[in-house]
Amino acid sequence: MPEVITRFAPSPTGHLHIGGGRTALFCWAFARRHGGTFLLRIEDTDQTRSSEESTRGILEDLAWLGIDWDEGPQFTPASGPLAGRTLGGDPRGVGPFYQAQRVAAYNAELERLVRSGRAYAAFEGAAELDAKRAAAVAAKQTYRYERPADVTPGVFNEARWKRAQAGETHVVRFVAPADEVIVRDEVLGEVRYAAGEMDDFVIRKADGFPTYHFAVVCDDAAMGVTHVLRAQEHLNNTPRHVALQAAMGYPTPMYGHMPLICNMDGSKMSKRDKAKAARAGLKQAIQKEGGKEAPVIERIAAATAVPAAEIEAFLKGDTDAVEIAAKIGAALGLTLPEIEVHDFRRNGYLPGAINNFVSLLGWNPGMKTDDGKDLEKFDTAFLAEHFGTERIGKTASKFDRVKLASFNSDAINAMSDAEFARGWRAWLREEGTGPYAGLLSLDDQRFAVLAAAVKPRAKTYRDALRPAGFALLGDDFGFDAKAVDKNLKGNDGLGLLRKFRAGLDGLGEWTPATIHAAVEKFVADQNLPNPGPIAQAVRVALTGAGVSPGLGETLFVIGRERSLKRIDRCLAEFGA
């Protein structure tokens, strides 16, 4: 295969969608596998929705996943697997990589098309077209833009172009081909679109910016892109691109359309799902309030600093803004579905697990492990070596968060204790505030022991907070009545606890190992059949409930002084 150039071309309208992450990963892997170039292009031709902040967020998300781009916006990640490396650049001089900065080039190409009679200026207003479209829908007919009578394919329509040049508001439309269009797809095979299916679509908007279709085709050609891997939702756009390429004399790259990633209910996984979840929660809250909207909206407005009017609009469905959804979700204590790479990062997933899991959605290495099972655990280096379009599937897959959690749990357990401690600490710092920030004030040794204890019990960094909760307990915690009855009042818990407490005074060093040994010795001395009774009594005394990691770790993390104090307090409270 000659040189391979792939690209990932997100539009900066928010964080990177998890499906976009997979697309980027596959494009990256394909380029790496063939020793080619992977470039990143920012498709910011929608002035109203694009933002620099989003671009930055996407670059960060990609870097966090460990996906490095050879060409594109320059970026030096501060942390993560690519920390300190400068990504992007323009060694071939094919930039800039922001479409908004390439408008002059698009216009030159566009004029060429117009003068050759393959495109023309059109003057209908958006409102007028909307009305026609609506009428067509009402009549259960398919709407197609009707080519004006004075436009002849292949003939430069100078009159229209002059009006446009004179400043009249207009769009530019492409003269759709009269013939069948065939899309050759690496994954799907040949896909045929009958003659006349395509209408004269817009290639330059009234604001002077190109539409997606035109910009992509120009840029892919200008940047020498050889392989376009993207999600199947784009399949129906491809004939337009192919037609455009033919009209402009550009080569058509190899296309590969990947199956969609769906929710468990089968619908396409989209950022809007967050809004849906938040709205549902909001409605439920209102229902609880007896159907009164005002008090709920007011309460949330106060808690989130989002204007009440915006919340009302959100409730009505006028907007699906992710930021509003996130704030409302937080105010209501809802867990919004993870959709963007950033969501998974915040919830304590590992990039390795995400990459691995997402790769398996629509691709499979088709290999066996040594014990004959299907190979499904691998890293990006493996992808860079083995990824190819031949094994991309055709069927959409559902995003099973439970399986992801299992992958993440495995990835966590594959880390050394030290690695996990480092990663967990970094994550805690990133999350910053919250009731769990206290874990960061633990000294290194305690933090390390706690991390190791919590590791096998955690599916994600966030999930690790649950078993670590005991380490944050104040000394005045309350006791779980059931646990007290069972483990203190029953099983001679209090008696054993008292004896165990007495022995603790003589314990020399206070380490997980010495504590563990002390428990074992106690069990032997007391002729207990198993450590259960004393272990559970100690747990209740130290944490108020019968659940904690191993006793050695638990007592060590809590500390000698506080452990003894707590046992004494417990003895005093229930021992009388």
Next chain:
RNA sequence: GGCCCCGUCGUCUAGCCUGGUCUAGGACACCACCCUUUCACGGUGGGGACAUGGGUUCGAAUCCCAUCGGGGUCACCA
């Protein structure tokens, strides 16, 4: 609705191209048991799928057709 894509356990999938080795394999989840100091981890075992109907063939999950089902897309968004 038009157009396009797809259809193997609940889910992700292997097998399909190059029919027989498929009484359909693996993973996640679930259930049971074992391990156990609680919670986890781990170990062993179990139930569970070729959408339906027609062909072709000695033989079909694999090839063909139809039906049904699911999804995507129909913007001056990308």
